[in-house]
Amino acid sequence: MSDQPLALLIAGPTASGKSALALGLGQDLGGTVINADSMQVYAGLRVLTAQPSDKEMALLPHRLYGERDPAVAASVAWWRGRVLEEMKAARAEGRLPILCGGTGLYFRSLTDGIAEIPPIPPEAREEARDLLAAEGAAALHARLAAADPASAARLRSSDSQRLARAWEVWRGTGRGIASWQGAGSTGPARLDGVPWRFVAIRLDPPREALREAIGLRWDAMLRGGAEDEVRALLARRLDPALPAMRAHGVPELSAALRGEMGAEEAGRRACSAIGQYTKRQATWYRHRSLADAARTHTIHARIASQKQYSESHRAEILSFLRSIVDGTLPGA
CATH class of the missing domain: 3.40.50.300 (P-loop containing nucleotide triphosphate hydrolases)
Structure with missing residues (x-):
């Protein structure tokens, strides 16, 4: 080789x-x-x-x-x-x-x-899962759009896995996943x-x-x-x-x-x-x-x-x- x-x-x-x-x-x-x-x-x-x-x-x-x-x-x-x-x-x-x-x-x-995103606290991850289970993907997308519009704009309202990930990153780090991704990799x-x-x-x-x-x-x-x-x-x-x-x-x-x-x-x-x-x-x-x-x-x-x-x-x-x-x- x-x-x-x-x-x-x-x-x-x-x-x-x-x-x-x-x-x-x-x-x-x-x-x-x-x-x-x-x-x-x-x-x-x-x-x-x-x-x-x-x-x-x-x-x-x-x-x-x-x-x-x-x-x-x-x-x-x-x-x-x-x-x-x-x-x-x-x-x-x-x-x-x-x-x-x-x-x-x-x-x-x-x-x-x-993107090099810091570890997410367990409570933020649990909150994302609880919201998804209780309200559904579309409602979580609406929540994300209000809190972190840049990240929400990149995601389909039915993409539950990535919506939960975006929510936990925002809650766990104070910054949206789009912001982290734009900061380098x-x-x-x-x-x-x-x-x-x-x-x-x-x-x-x-x-x-x-x-x-x-x-x-x-x-x-x-x-x-x-x-x-x-x-x-x-x-x-x-x-x-x-x-x-x-x-x-x-x-x-x-x-x-x-x-x-x-x-x-x-x-x-x-x-x-x-x-x-x-x-x-x-x-x-x-x-x-x-x-x-x-x-x-x-x-x-x-x-x-x-x-x-x-x-x-x-x-x-x-x-x-x-x-x-x-x-x-x-x-x-």
């Missing part, structure tokens, strides 16, 4: 085939796959969040999957700290870090850095003082391909034990505002298990919500291109399996990678 550390980013919407692509590239390039999805960090949600199977994990190293207890929210700052540790470890082993996921903010925390990720070099592959399949994939994935999740995972979550009586309790399929299956709707309706609503989420993901990547910090190759197709990757995209992707990082990839 060259003196500058290299990492590969694999980004794209839910159900686009990121995991299959990461697995195939990892085998080709001697990689370690590192999770960059905010829901796949949680334990107990392996089926619902489509985490890699035991068979897939046995083929090459996978990191940061199912690591966080659902009772404890995972922040971008926590993930960034952990992923830097895993990237350094992969580099020390002579392996290529391959960051795979759909959470754009996670990627940007590496390529651009994050950690800067791009570094390894022992040397900036990481990022190369990105972005999957951008047609909408109709995603809709079909979402429906197929939902059916597979039900067959794989998704209801059992939701039953286990409900048995713990966790705060419904926690991110893990709002993972795709959890609210809908929870309602079905409580008898509030039928299984068919739960599936319809879940697939609709996932479809809307993939639209927001696509919008995010259009307006915040990974190309700002990384050479990016876009694939306008869905990678349905590792076999499909090997047959239809392998030469194309490897040619792209080697054309810009000649001599730096394991096995190049």
